[in-house]
Structure formats: C-alpha cells, structure tokens
Amino acid sequence: xxxxxxxxxxxxxxxxxxxxxxxxxxxxxxxxxxxxxxxxxxxxxxxxxxxxxxxxxxxxxxxxxxxxxxxxxxxxxxxxxxxxxxxxxxxxxxxxxxxxxxxxxxxxxxxxxxxxxxxxxxxxxxxxxxxxxxxxxxxxxxxxxxxxxxxxxxxxxxxxxxxxxxxxxx
Amino acid sequence: xxxxxxxxxxxxxxxxxxxxxxxxxxxxxxxxxxxxxxxxxxxxxxxxxxxxxxxxxxxxxxxxxxxxxxxxxxxxxxxxxxxxxxxxxxxxxxxxxxxxxxxxxxxxxxxxxxxxxxxxxxxxxxxxxxxxxxxxxxxxxxxxxxxxxxxxxxxxxxxxxxxxxxxxxxxxxxxxxxxxxxxxxxxxxxxxxxxxxxxxxxxxxxxxxxxxxxxxxxxxxxxxxxxxxxxxxxxxxxxxxxxxxxxxxxxxxxxxxxxxxxxxxxxxxxxxxxxxxxxxxxxxxxxxxxxxxxxxxxxxxxxxxxxxxxxxxxxxxxxxxxxxxxxxxxxxxxxxxxxxxxxxxxxxxxxxxxxxxxxxxxxxxxxxxxxxxxxxxxxxxxxxxxxxxxxxxxxxxxxxxxxxxxxxxxxxxxxxxxxxxxxxxxxxxxxxxxxxxxxxxxxxxxxxxxxxxxxxxxxxxxxxxxxxxxxxxxxxxxxxxxxxxxxxxxxxxxxxxxxxxxxxxxxxxxxxxxxxxxxxxxxxxxxxxxxxxxxxxxxxxxxxxxxxxxxxxxxxxxxxxxxxxxxxxxxxxxxxxxxxxxxxxxxxxxxxxxxxxxxxxxxxxxxxxxxxxxxxxxxxxxxxxxxxxxxxxxxxxxxxxxxxxxxxxxxxxxxxxxxxxxxxx
Numbered sequence: 001x002x003x004x005x006x007x008x009x010x011x012x013x014x015x016x017x018x019x020x021x022x023x024x025x026x027x028x029x030x031x032x033x034x035x036x037x038x039x040x041x042x043x044x045x046x047x048x049x050x051x052x053x054x055x056x057x058x059x060x061x062x063x064x065x066x067x068x069x070x071x072x073x074x075x076x077x078x079x080x081x082x083x084x085x086x087x088x089x090x091x092x093x094x095x096x097x098x099x100x101x102x103x104x105x106x107x108x109x110x111x112x113x114x115x116x117x118x119x120x121x122x123x124x125x126x127x128x129x130x131x132x133x134x135x136x137x138x139x140x141x142x143x144x145x146x147x148x149x150x151x152x153x154x155x156x157x158x159x160x161x162x163x164x165x166x167x168x169x170x
Numbered sequence: 171x172x173x174x175x176x177x178x179x180x181x182x183x184x185x186x187x188x189x190x191x192x193x194x195x196x197x198x199x200x201x202x203x204x205x206x207x208x209x210x211x212x213x214x215x216x217x218x219x220x221x222x223x224x225x226x227x228x229x230x231x232x233x234x235x236x237x238x239x240x241x242x243x244x245x246x247x248x249x250x251x252x253x254x255x256x257x258x259x260x261x262x263x264x265x266x267x268x269x270x271x272x273x274x275x276x277x278x279x280x281x282x283x284x285x286x287x288x289x290x291x292x293x294x295x296x297x298x299x300x301x302x303x304x305x306x307x308x309x310x311x312x313x314x315x316x317x318x319x320x321x322x323x324x325x326x327x328x329x330x331x332x333x334x335x336x337x338x339x340x341x342x343x344x345x346x347x348x349x350x351x352x353x354x355x356x357x358x359x360x361x362x363x364x365x366x367x368x369x370x371x372x373x374x375x376x377x378x379x380x381x382x383x384x385x386x387x388x389x390x391x392x393x394x395x396x397x398x399x400x401x402x403x404x405x406x407x408x409x410x411x412x413x414x415x416x417x418x419x420x421x422x423x424x425x426x427x428x429x430x431x432x433x434x435x436x437x438x439x440x441x442x443x444x445x446x447x448x449x450x451x452x453x454x455x456x457x458x459x460x461x462x463x464x465x466x467x468x469x470x471x472x473x474x475x476x477x478x479x480x481x482x483x484x485x486x487x488x489x490x491x492x493x494x495x496x497x498x499x500x501x502x503x504x505x506x507x508x509x510x511x512x513x514x515x516x517x518x519x520x521x522x523x524x525x526x527x528x529x530x531x532x533x534x535x536x537x538x539x540x541x542x543x544x545x546x547x548x549x550x551x552x553x554x555x556x557x558x559x560x561x562x563x564x565x566x567x568x569x570x571x572x573x574x575x576x577x578x579x580x581x582x583x584x585x586x587x588x589x590x591x592x593x594x595x596x597x598x599x600x601x602x603x604x605x606x607x608x609x610x611x612x613x614x615x616x617x618x619x620x621x622x623x624x625x626x627x628x629x630x631x632x633x634x635x636x637x638x639x640x641x642x643x644x645x646x647x648x649x650x651x652x653x654x655x656x657x658x659x660x661x662x663x664x665x666x667x668x669x670x671x672x673x674x675x676x677x678x679x680x681x682x683x684x685x686x687x688x689x690x691x692x693x694x695x696x697x698x699x700x701x702x703x704x705x706x707x708x709x710x711x712x713x714x715x716x717x718x719x720x721x722x723x724x725x726x727x728x729x730x731x732x733x734x735x736x737x738x739x740x741x742x743x744x745x746x747x748x749x750x751x752x753x754x755x756x757x758x759x760x761x762x763x764x765x766x767x768x769x770x771x772x773x774x775x776x777x778x779x780x781x782x783x784x785x786x787x788x789x790x791x792x793x794x795x796x797x798x799x800x801x802x803x804x805x806x807x808x809x810x811x812x813x814x815x816x817x818x819x820x821x822x823x824x825x826x827x828x829x830x831x832x833x834x835x
C-alpha cells in the first residue's frame with residue numbers, strides 16, 4: 001500500500017455505559033475526529049478478554065484502544081478495576097510477543113466526556129499513524145493459508161475493497 | 171439465515187455525510203443479506219412499517235438497522251421486530267449517526283466507515299441467538315436513606331401507597347436541616363410548624379419502620395431484591411422503656427462540654443440529650459465521648475433519676491438486615507466549612523473572612539438558629555460574642571459557590587433567596603438596623619421568588635451591593651467588611667456588627683463512601699449522579715436506586731419535596747408488578763468444560779456465582795462447577811474475561827460475536 005495514503009485501522013473496545021455513551025455525546029455535540037477508529041461495544045470494560053485484542057491485531061488492526069468508566073464510576077461497581085489490573089499486566093507482555101506497547105492504549109472516558117472522547121480518538125489515530133503499519137501478522141497471513149470456519153472464511157473475501165473498486169470504475 | 175438491512179437517513183442527519191443509498195446497495199452483496207433498503211426516517215411509523223413488511227415478505231430471521239445510537243432507538247426497532255414475529259435480540263443497530271455522520275466531515279471516509287459498521291453488525295447478528303427475558307420477583311418494601319424533608323416525603327408517599335418503608339437516619343432524630351430553619355422563603359412560614367406534623371406522621375405510620383441513629387453498612391443484591399445491612403448505633407437508652415420525660419437531660423451534670431450541633435455549635439448540650447424539643451423519636455442519646463460515666467465509671471445521675479430503668483450504659487450497636495426492592499437515597503447536604511483548610515483539600519476555605527476566628531461571623535445555618543424562635547437566643551437577633559443587638563449587618567453571598575479558586579464552580583441555588591429572607595427577618599426584628607448584602611448576581615428563579623427579593627429591597631430597605639468582599643477584620647468591636655461596589659465602580663467599607671456568610675451547599679462528608687456501598691456513581695464533589703440529567707433526574711444509573719433532594723445537587727425545599735415524591739412514585743411503579751422483567755444479557759456457564767477454579771466467583775461484583783454439584787446418573791457428585799444465578803447477574807461479563815477455560819459466555823456478547831465483529835472490520 002502507498003505509504004502516503006495509508007490510513008491506520010484502529011479498533012476500540014468500549015463499555016456500554018461510559019465510553020460508548022461518551023462517544024454518543026461527541027456525536028450529539030458534533031465534535032469532529034478522524035474516521036479510522038471503529039467501536040466494538042461490550043457491556044463492561046471488565047469483560048474485554050485480552051484475546052480480543054490479539055485477535056484484532058491478527059486481523060490487521062494497526063492499533064487498539066480500550067476504554068471504560070473512570071475508576072469508582074463503573075456501572076457494575078468493580079468491573080473496571082478488574083480491567084485495569086488485567087491491562088496493566090497484559091500491557092507488560094505486549095513487547096514480549098512482538099507488538100509495540102504504544103499500539104494498545106487505554107483511557108477512562110465517562111458518559112459526560114464527549115470532548116475527551118474526540119481528543120482521545122484523535123490522539124490515538126495520530127500516535128498509530130506515527131508508528132506506521134503493523135505488518136507482522138499481515139505478512140504472515142499472506143504467506144500461509146489459514147483455515148477459518150466456513151462462515152468466517154467468507155469474510156476473508158475482500159468484498160469491501162472489491163465493491164469500492166467496482167464503484168470507482170462505474 | 172436471512173438478514174434484512176435497513177439504512178436510515180435520519181432526515182439529513184446521516185445522509186448529509188453518508189451516502190445511504192450506496193451503503194444499502196453494498197450491503198445487498200454480503201452473504202446472508204436477503205433484503206437491503208434505505209429510508210428517510212426508519213424510526214417513524216412508515217419506517218417501522220417498512221421493516222415489519224420486509225420481515226414478512228422476505229421471511230427474515232434477523233435485522234440490522236443503521237441509524238442513531240442503540241441507546242436512542244434500539245428499543246423501538248426491537249419492538250418493531252417483535253411485532254413482526256422476530257426475537258428482539260436478533261436485532262443489531264449500527265450507530266451511523268452519533269459515531270459516524272455527526273463526527274466526520276468527509277463523505278467518502280464516513281461512507282466507508284458506515285459500511286464497515288454495517289458489516290460488523292451484520293456479522294454479529296449472524297451469530298446472535300434468540301433470548302427470552304428473565305422474570306425476577308420483587309420485594310415490595312423501600313429503604314429510604316436520610317430522614318430530612320426529602321426522605322420524610324418519600325417515606326410517607328410510598329407508605330401511603332400501601333408499601334412498607336424502612337427509614338434510616340444517622341442522627342438521633344429525623345427532620346434534617348429543615349428542622350433547623352427559622353422561617354422559609356418566599357412565604358415566611360415557620361419551618362418547624364410545617365415540618366413537625368410530617369415528622370409525627372412518619373412516626374405514627376403503621377407501615378414505616380423508623381430507624382434513627384442508624385447507618386447503612388452494606389447493600390447487596392439488585393433491583394427488586396436488595397439486602398440491606400443497617401447498623402443501629404447504641405443510644406445507651408432502652409427505647410421501649412423510655413417515655414421521653416427528659417428528666418435525665420435536665421439532671422445531667424455535664425452542661426458545657428459538648429457543643430449542640432443542632433444549634434450549629436452556638437450553644438452547649440448535656441451528655442444525654444435530644445437534638446431538639448420536637449425530636450422524633452423523643453428518645454435521648456448518651457454521648458459516650460463526654461459522659462462522665464464512660465470516663466470514670468462514676469456519676470450515673472441519669473440512671474438514678476430514671477424511674478423507668480431506661481438507661482442502659484452497656485448497650486451495644488446492633489445489626490439489622492432488611493430485604494427491600496428499591497432504595498431512595500435522600501442524604502441531603504451540609505454547608506461548606508469555610509475555615510482555612512489545608513491546601514490539598516478541594517475546598518480551600520476563606521481564611522480572609524475570619525470565620526471561626528471571630529464569633530460574630532456566622533454561616534447561613536447559624537443565623538437561622540439565631541433567628542429561630544426556638545434557637546439559643548429565642549429568636550432575638552443578638553451577637554454570639556457579647557449578646558448585643560447588631561445595628562449593622564452585612565451578608566455576603568456566594569461564599570464558596572461559583573468560585574473556582576476555592577474549589578466549587580457550581581451555584582448553590584438557595585443562597586440568594588435565603589439571604590434575602592434573613593435580611594428581611596433581621597429588618598423585621600431590628601427596626602433601626604441596617605442590612606447590606608454583597609452579591610454577584612441575584613438568581614431568584616421560582617414562583618414568587620423574584621417578588622420576594624424585590625420586597626426585601628423596596629419594603630424592607632435592604633441595601634444590595636454588587637461586588638465581592640476581599641477581607642473582613644475586627645476594629646474596635648466592629649467588623650470591617652472591605653469590598654467593591656462594581657456598579658458604582660468604587661471600593662466600599664462597612665463597619666458591621668455581625669456578618670453572615672451564605673456558604674455553599676456541599677454533599678455530606680460520607681456521601682462518597684455511601685455511594686460506593688450502595689453502588690451508585692457520584693460527581694467530583696460527591697453529589698450523586700442521576701441516570702439522565704433531563705429525562706431521568708430522580709433515578710440513579712443503578713436500577714432500583716432513586717435519588718431525592720439535595721444529595722443530587724443543591725435544592726430548595728419545594729424542589730426536594732417534588733423530587734422525593736417523584737422518587738417514591740418510581741418505587742411504586744416498580745412495585746406495580748409482582749415480577750420484574752430483566753434483559754437476558756446474563757452470563758452462563760458451560761458445565762462440561764468448567765474446571766471449577768471459581769475465579770469467576772472472586773471477581774463477580776454482585777455475588778452471582780454459586781457452586782453447583784454435578785452428579786452422575788447414580789446421583790454421586792463427581793465435580794463442582796460454577797453456576798450463575800440469572801436473577802443476580804447484571805451482565806457485566808467480568809467473569810467471561812477472567813474464566814481460564816473460557817467456559818462462561820455472556821448472552822448477546824459472547825466471544826464468537828465479538829470475534830465476528832473484529833473479523834468484519
């Protein structure tokens with residue numbers, strides 16, 4: 001891919017109650033931020049499995065953001081404390097498995113912090129842009145054929161890209 | 171599986187930056203998508219009709235709607251799906267408005283993002299499973315925390331609707347701050363005269379269990395099924411024997427060792443006391459910290475004079491457990507203590523105003539006591555230092571409030587009104603006195619409020635000076651109030667005999683720790699957060715816990731009362747059904763692969779995980795596995811991420827669904 005036009009792909013795992021709602025507020029307030037980041041809604045930051053993050057990197061994400069309620073503000077009282085402890089530990093292991101630490105970022109964004117949400121997304125996008133593409137798994141993906149279960153395999157078809165190309169031709 | 175895709179334009183809200191037609195067209199090409207369409211307003215009646223008709227026509231199994239946030243219209247589309255015969259949990263929303271069209275300018279980028287968001291939702295819906303709502307029983311009893319006017323009103327309303335109430339108050343008597351007030355604005359009603367009948371009603375109500383001098387220790391459970399542990403502090407008085415004659419109080423030899431907190435420390439009280447004469451219940455409390463008996467083992471005067479054997483020096487705190495279905499929190503406020511505090515506290519204090527240094531510089535509640543007919547001066551306005559009648563009185567508004575440098579940026583809302591009232595009361599009682607009020611702005615929004623302030627200015631000749639006070643110091647028995655008149659544009663100096671500071675309302679000291687005990691969020695000051703600032707102002711974000719009064723934000727009496735009635739009606743609405751429908755987003759254990767490590771039990775914030783024995787066909791237990799009580803589980807999913815064998819799944823958010831979303835990116 002052309003380095004100039006390269007746009008990072010960022011996945012954000014956010015909790016339903018604070019950060020997702022904060023992102024809604026950013027929308028309601030019409031704050032602008034880059035379109036690189038897509039949100040995956042989970043009920044609580046405590047339920048985000050480290051495997052999700054690895055999976056995201058494996059599937060070609062250049063960066064991952066994890067965000068939940070501020071400590072003491074968890075809708076479920078303590079979920080974000082478990083999350084925090086887990087991330088602290090998991091973050092330390094990232095380097096060890098060959099993923100730069102900066103590619104995984106954490107933040108606490110409450111439901112009333114629309115501005116903070118926009119700022120965080122902007123910053124994360126810039127950070128990841130500066131770090132460049134995350135190629136480790138992508139390269140591996142192209143070298144090996146991976147057997148996915150039937151329904152996941154169909155996702156492998158570059159449907160999106162193709163259809164965009166088609167359209168451009170039209 | 172046949173999936174229907176519906177892309178909403180939201181008028182122009184989405185379509186102005188997202189090419190909705192292109193999104194809908196492209197979605198057609200995805201496997202499993204049977205039908206895809208865009209429409210101007212999907213949430214409108216014709217829009218919903220479109221969805222229903224498509225479900226019937228194409229025999230759809232699941233739908234994906236690209237529209238506004240699921241927090242907005244998820245329920246609308248789920249209901250539409252249900253009426254067309256689809257399980258409500260086979261509906262996924264892609265947030266194309268708040269997370270896409272409103273936050274990106276460029277059409278190409280936002281359209282691409284919209285397509286990806288749709289794709290994620292389509293892949294997720296393919297893996298969704300139909301879920302059915304869970305029914306849990308409801309305990310029809312309310313816990314009200316706090317016995318001020320808000321708590322009293324909430325308790326009475328719920329009890330009058332036919333439900334039992336447990337009212338917990340930490341002080342020895344109910345009544346709260348309202349019982350301390352002299353007269354109330356804007357009608358100048360005597361505060362106690364309107365409050366005490368309500369207090370008596372609470373006391374005599376057959377369905378209200380009053381627990382004064384008690385505190386909530388722990389709250390477990392969830393909406394409809396809370397289990398509350400209450401600590402009843404030792405009064406050292408046997409409540410059943412005590413007749414409230416008050417002989418122990420008059421005979422107690424300790425007269426001047428303890429400040430009377432009801433009188434805002436302007437008077438003393440004995441070691442055995444009731445906070446005020448109309449206290450409910452009228453049962454004294456022995457203060458261990460000053461009572462001679464607890465220090466030396468001698469005295470026991472109260473024991474000798476009490477002929478009902480009600481004195482019980484050996485009494486211990488008792489723990490009570492109550493099952494309740496809803497909780498109303500009405501813990502109220504306190505006043506900002508404006509004495510100089512340490513720098514690291516968020517409340518910086520007003521050392522320059524001399525509060526705590528000079529005895530004639532009072533806060534709002536202290537002046538209320540001085541103006542009250544039942545107060546330490548029997549309602550005569552006198553200086554606490556020498557008992558002289560002050561001829562010149564200065565009031566300073568916004569002491570603490572609206573002052574970022576001292577830690578509080580909000581407006582305490584009631585100070586403009588109570589200062590006007592206090593100045594008016596002073597002028598009514600001291601005819602030749604002069605009253606000056608330093609103010610920033612007059613905020614008199616409310617029925618008859620502005621008229622009340624005008625009356626203070628025009629009829630009672632209270633002099634309003636717009637400006638802040640920089641310093642107060644003593645000179646020849648007078649307090650020199652140095653300030654600025656910003657309208658005249660010159661400095662002013664008033665030699666007042668007494669100064670009253672309208673100090674800010676802040677939450678109770680233990681508001682934060684109480685919020686953590688019962689599991690509700692609070693803001694940086696300690697005010698409890700409502701679920702929605704406009705549309706759900708009396709609910710906390712925790713289901714089944716409601717808020718009333720000044721614990722949520724500064725409020726005056728009518729507002730507290732209406733909020734209390736609203737909170738009570740919320741509880742009554744909850745109790746209208748015998749069982750409660752809950753979202754089926756709960757965790758479930760796969761018993762075949764559960765290893766029984768019970769890490770999930772340790773992390774579960776709700777204690778929903780239990781041990782279950784798995785038996786073979788002979789009925790012999792061969793392993794223990796985790797079992798999640800569906801009534802208790804709130805669906806946070808912390809256990810799913812903790813589970814080592816990945817045997818727990820959160821319905822609606824299982825690993826497969828999340829993986830599919832990741833893969834679809």
